[in-house]
Amino acid sequence: MGEVSESTADLIRALVERGAHDEAQKLAYEALRGAAGVERAELLLAQAFVHGNRGEQLQALAAAVEAGELFQAAGLQSRTCDALVHTAGTLRVAGDHETALSTLEHAETLARGAGDDLRRGRVLRQMGIVSSILGRHQHALSCLEESCQLLNRSAASDEQRNARLSYLNGISRRLEHAADDVQPRPEVEAHLREWLELAEQSAAAGQMRLALMAWGNHAIVLQAAGRHRQAAEALLALVPRYREFGMRPNEGLALAEMARCH
DSSP: HHHHHHHHHHHHHHHHHTHHHHHHHHHHHHTTTTOOHHHHHHHHHHHHHHHHHTHHHHHHHHHHHHHHHHHHHOHHHHHHHHHHHHHHHHHHHTTTTTHHHHHHHHHHHHHHHHHHHHHHHHHHHHHHHHHHHHHHHHHHHHHHHHHHHHHHHSSHHHHHHHHHHHHHHHHHHHHHHOOOGGSOHHHHHHHHHHHHHHHHHHTTTHHHHHHHHHHHHHHHHHHHHHHHHHHHHHHHHHHHHHHHHHHHHHHHHHHHHHHHHO
């Protein structure tokens, strides 16, 4: 793998983070022409990131799977693990939770075998997300908490904030699935403050997509807490921002939550 391809893959991801999805996709397709081996794998993983953020899950899955096969053929266990994590994330978004979990178990075996805390943290994050969606809240929060601990020691600040978002999402789901009469109100209010804190930190660091997701989740918790008008107003303001950044799944979710508010 050359430095040029690696920097191109990083640039593609950076463009997505800025909401420039069309530019990122064009760059990915152009860079992939004639690319082979590990160079192609790196670019495919970046392309999977583009497709996933555009809501194009089939294309994202195909790119991530091919990247994993190329990394495995090259004997690069760490990058194979990364591709498996991306594959599992795409499967999870597509609703295939059981295949996502089995894929993550394979990835965890690779990460443990390499003694790689960074990748173990990434695997545990995805495991926690899937478990949370399936309603296995205790296991989910255990995975997500350990993921945050590992990533706080081994990952960059941007990734730490992404892991924090997943952990807070896990708490949101646990609170949402609790009966109204047993939800601890002080915990809900503290949770709302945590969402705002993450949104503000992310915006200050230039992670606007993450900030927008955090603000959206803050609004969803407001709705679940019965503060429907406030939640609807916040979601209404977020819809054009999601559109601006090409965040189609988030835009759809915001509209659905607005309907619940009304």
